[in-house]
Amino acid sequence: MPELPEVEALSVFLRDHAVGSVVGRIDVAALSALQTADPPITALQGRDITGSRRFGKFLTVDSGDLTMVTHLSRGGWLRWVDEPSPTPPKLGRGPLALRIHLFAPDATTPAIDLTEAGTRKRLAVWVVHDPRDVPGVARLGPDALDITVDDLAALLHGNTSRLKTVLVDQRVLAGIGNAYSDEILHTAQLSPFATAGRLTDDESAALHAAIRSVLTDAVARSVGQGAARLKAEKRSGLRVHARTGLPCPVCGDTVRQVEYTDRSFQYCPTCQTGGRILADRKLSRLLK
Incomplete structure (x- = not known):
């Protein structure tokens, strides 16, 4: 997408x-x-x-x-x-x-x-x-490239949803989808399952910095490319998204996946969850 x-x-x-x-x-x-x-x-x-x-x-x-x-x-x-x-x-x-x-x-x-x-x-x-x-x-929320660190903290305050869910909710923050939310959370070293409203000030600041760095880098790589090359350019810059089973380029751990009925997301356990493997509902059903 x-x-x-x-x-x-x-x-x-x-x-x-x-x-x-x-x-x-x-x-x-x-x-x-x-x-x-x-x-x-x-x-x-x-x-x-x-x-x-x-x-x-x-x-x-x-x-x-x-x-x-x-x-x-x-x-x-x-x-x-x-x-x-x-x-x-x-x-x-x-x-x-x-x-x-x-x-x-x-x-x-x-x-x-x-x-x-x-x-x-x-x-x-x-x-x-x-x-x-x-x-x-x-219905769009503020643009992801326009939001300040204080505005982001205010948006997250009291939100009981998982951080991954909040980042892709266009009513909260506009422009981020499944792929770049994976990249942002990996860069910020935050778990996709973290509760959005429970981030510390330092974690909120790290999230804001990751949003800025990941998106501005992707824009810089994309602008000027022909429309036909943009998909390949996007894939070339991804570190964890769509890289299930490959080594994390930061720590070398295996990139893991959480899969739902019609979508999935990827993360690095070492970088983001303290080594913990997140529950995968689809896999859990298959193992029953």
Whole structure:
């Protein structure tokens, strides 16, 4: 799933490549992606692209007083196509959800493709006058890169949820998902199962520093990359996430996993839990 660094990089990419272009034909290949009908998606046709912004993990394509907001969800992605097919795609066929044809200032005719892998279609597109008209954007907490150490401590105070759960809750803190929360907790040397409201002042400060360092490093590595390379760039910077069974690059211990029905997360016992192996509900059921 694209998280804050990748969505930020995509926003910068669109500002560099799409701003100044005129929106041409819009091909809708997955009706399930459209979350609004008024204004219709076709209202963007003939308009200049004026900007692109990021709200947490939401990405915008701005066109004057209209904004297209998209959430790529778990399997979604944005592709820049230099020479798109002139033939409209067939509805419901393949990974393509939406194609926006462009007339660029250099007389080329590229396109922006929104695609989604897998069978669970969650990619969503809204056309609104204000991004905050999108319910998910309106509910977002402060951006993870904007929060101060004192604000973070205040957000965590009294929260009885596990730290991993809090970090990925977009209503608490916007932009962090499953992968970067694993990396942040590893960098801060904190257990994913720690109770958020029980962190000491030093632990809160370490968490804040880890949020800043992990995300700013990932943004620095991602911005400037072509949209097609962002997934590989994200994977190359991960130390524990999706590295189950491999040695921790800090201490050499084996990276462990906690698996749920439709997701999992990774951690290092030595770095984060004092050597303790966290309970894995799925594994526990298999052993009964």
